[in-house]
Amino acid sequence: MINRDDEKYMRLALQEAQEAMRHDEVPIGAVIVSQGHVIARGHNLTETLTDVTAHAEMQAITSAQTYLGGKYLTQCTLYVTVEPCLMCAGALGWSQIARVVYGCDDPKRGYHTYCQQPFHKKTVVEGGVLAEQCAALMQDFFKKKR
Amino acid sequence: MINRDDEKYMRLALQEAQEAMRHDEVPIGAVIVSQGHVIARGHNLTETLTDVTAHAEMQAITSAQTYLGGKYLTQCTLYVTVEPCLMCAGALGWSQIARVVYGCDDPKRGYHTYCQQPFHKKTVVEGGVLAEQCAALMQDFFKKKR
Numbered sequence: 623m624i625n626r627d628d629e630k631y632m633r634l635a636l637q638e639a640q641e642a643m644r645h646d647e648v649p650i651g652a653v654i655v656s657q658g659h660v661i662a663r664g665h666n667l668t669e670t671l672t673d674v675t676a677h678a679e680m681q682a683i684t685s686a687q688t689y690l691g692g693k694y695l696t697q698c699t700l701y702v703t704v705e706p707c708l709m710c711a712g713a714l715g716w717s718q719i720a721r722v723v724y725g726c727d728d729p730k731r732g733y734h735t736y737c738q739q740p741f742h743k744k745t746v747v748e749g750g751v752l753a754e755q756c757a758a759l760m761q762d763f764f765k766k767k768r
Numbered sequence: 769m770i771n772r773d774d775e776k777y778m779r780l781a782l783q784e785a786q787e788a789m790r791h792d793e794v795p796i797g798a799v800i801v802s803q804g805h806v807i808a809r810g811h812n813l814t815e816t817l818t819d820v821t822a823h824a825e826m827q828a829i830t831s832a833q834t835y836l837g838g839k840y841l842t843q844c845t846l847y848v849t850v851e852p853c854l855m856c857a858g859a860l861g862w863s864q865i866a867r868v869v870y871g872c873d874d875p876k877r878g879y880h881t882y883c884q885q886p887f888h889k890k891t892v893v894e895g896g897v898l899a900e901q902c903a904a905l906m907q908d909f910f911k912k913k914r
Contacts, residue, residue, distance in 0.1 A: 670866050673820070673830050674839050674862035693820050699851040709862065712855025716820035733807050740854050 624748055628701070628723055629656055634751045635725070638678060639759050645670060649759040652678040652702040654686040654719075655703040661698070662686035672738065678702060683717055688717040695719040696744075703756040705732035707750060711740035718742040724749050725756025727750035770894055774847070774869055777801055778898045781847040781871070784811040784824060785905050789815060795905040798824040798848040800841065802830040807844070808832035824848060825856035829863055831885075841865040842890075849902040851895060855888035864888040865887035870895050871902025 631653055641666035654662040664681025668674055679702050681760025687693055699721040706724065714722055716724035722745060733740050741747065741759060777799055788811035810827025811899025814820055814825040825848050833839055845867040849899065852860060859866055859878035868891060878885050887893065 626854055664822050670841065672837065672839055673833050675826055675830055675859050680821055684821055687819050691818065691819055693814065705861075707856025708883070712853055712858055713821050716853075716855065731790055737854070740882055 624723070624751060627655075627658075628748070628751050632703070632723065632725060633758075635664070635703050636723060636752065636755060636759070638663050638702045640755070641685070642666045642678070643759060643763060649763050650678045650702065650704045652682040652700060654682045654698050654700050656690070656695075656698045661689045668748065674762070675709065676718070677707065677710050679706055680713055682753045683713055683719075687717075691751050693717070699723060700753075702753075704760065705734065707731045708733050708736050711737075715741050719745055721746045723747075723749070723751055725751055726753040726760070746765075763767070770897060773801075774894070774897050777806070777845070777847045778849070778869065778871060780806060780808045780809070781824075781849050782898065782901060782905070784809050785849045786814045786900070788824070789905060789909060796824045796848065796850045796910050798828040798846060800846050802836070802841075802844045802851050807835045821855065823853065824845050826850055826859055829859055833863075839863070840868075842873075845869060847868070847897075849898075850874050851904065853877045854879050854886065857883075858890070861887050865891055867892045867894070868883065869897055871889050871892075871897055871907070872899040898901070 635651045639649040643649035651665040662682045662685035667676040693716040705724040707727040785795040789795035797811040808828045808831035813822040841863040849871040862899040
């Protein structure tokens, strides 16, 4: 169930996505929240780092683990502007994160296209938070690229 | 089709797995080969780095991209001692790698348990190269942990 803080944190993820956009990266951003505190932020850096693994979620997961000093994010929620891909969903699975909240769907590369349940069995997943704003950023980016 | 060099490169991946074992990491190793040259090596570092994303394949992919100065591994083969998980399979998908050769199956966390086709449509996949040696290392490790 979506709660009233979800839009607040998704706006922070959108700020990260806009930061990616400013660097000519696919505009996807993520934040990780633990007990009401933002403990990690990330945005897509695949072009900047020449690294296909440098997605927003991967940056945020690594950063949150460093902050917590542990591998498991069982008390955390990840907010990401676009449905995670298979790689990021797999990483979130390993992290045993409590909750994943995403903005817009990604019918082409989102994990749903490939499998239904990549997460830990206790992980709660919600999609569609500020979906229009999240999708609009992506559409703007790819329109400029054409 | 498995070729005569596959066992040679899988032995190098096994050396990486043994290196992981020496550091009390789950013993999985990987190498990436391009045009007959080993351009990247990696082994599992999840405990050392306190990072669920630090799998052997992820280390090797990032390293190969740095070596090549590009994001796409379309001329490369990845050798890994154990069937890739969903995260690593997703990363290999983004890299558009030409070929993935793995040792033993991982019925619990291998990508096959979750989805059938996480790779680029041109990627060729082979399993079962030196599978017994690859599996034996894993069994030794988990036996000691019990």
